[in-house]
Amino acid sequence: NAGVTQTPKFQVLKTGQSMTLQCAQDMNHNSMYWYRQDPGMGLRLIYYSASEGTTDKGEVPNGYNVSRLNKREFSLRLESAAPSQTSVYFCASRGNFGGLGETQYFGPGTRLLVL
Amino acid sequence: EDQVTQSPEALRLQEGESSSLNCSYTVSGLRGLFWYRQDPGKGPEFLFTLYSAGEEKEKERLKATLTKKESFLHITAPKPEDSATYLCAVQRGGNTGKLIFGQGTTLQVKP
Numbered sequence: 001n002a003g004v005t006q007t008p009k010f011q012v013l014k015t016g017q018s019m020t021l022q023c024a025q026d027m028n029h030n031s032m033y034w035y036r037q038d039p040g041m042g043l044r045l046i047y048y049s050a051s052e053g054t055t056d057k058g059e060v061p062n063g064y065n066v067s068r069l070n071k072r073e074f075s076l077r078l079e080s081a082a083p084s085q086t087s088v089y090f091c092a093s094r095g096n097f098g099g100l101g102e103t104q105y106f107g108p109g110t111r112l113l114v115l
Numbered sequence: 116e117d118q119v120t121q122s123p124e125a126l127r128l129q130e131g132e133s134s135s136l137n138c139s140y141t142v143s144g145l146r147g148l149f150w151y152r153q154d155p156g157k158g159p160e161f162l163f164t165l166y167s168a169g170e171e172k173e174k175e176r177l178k179a180t181l182t183k184k185e186s187f188l189h190i191t192a193p194k195p196e197d198s199a200t201y202l203c204a205v206q207r208g209g210n211t212g213k214l215i216f217g218q219g220t221t222l223q224v225k226p
Contacts, residue, residue: 004158031211031212033212033213033214040218041218042119042202042216042217042218042219043159043202043204043214043216044216045213045214048211048212048213050210050211050212056211058213090158090159092158094212097161097164101147101164101166102147102164102212103149103161103164104149104161104212104214105161106151106158106159106160107158108157108158109156109157109158
């Protein structure tokens, strides 16, 4: 049981380049989320998918697009990267934690540097 | 507007010196309050979920409590391995599962 996996772990882009961040979960969860984490800003929600086939904007969606490919996979795309998108990106899925209640499980993150 | 504020931003303790971290929140219809631990270079790791005022949960040296306006994470006799950033988040009513995070408290425990 790998939990939530993300690829790549680290990426350097030039301004204007595009890339897709991949996320997959093997816990059969319906809901998945993409966050960015910046110093002093906490985690901020970019997009989420409540279930397969649906996606909705979060707090900071501008400059991003998402695809819920199937129940396991939720990708985040930067069409034209900007330096302001330099950040650490986390994917999460939501489910029950061993009978202790519902929570989000996070992946290890993708560190993105846009030059 | 929903908001979560954590204090202090950073906390340095000696091993064995107990203390508390604070999470103040304003949210419409609290569905749950979550505490996570985050180690450098890693994703947040789930610690607790609290659902209603008066609720308390414990795990090893950590105890989380909840009132109508804030939550505390009490750390009793901390050890160096407790050093990490502790994140608080709230979920409002509804079934989207969206979380609103505070900025976190970075704890350093010195031996």
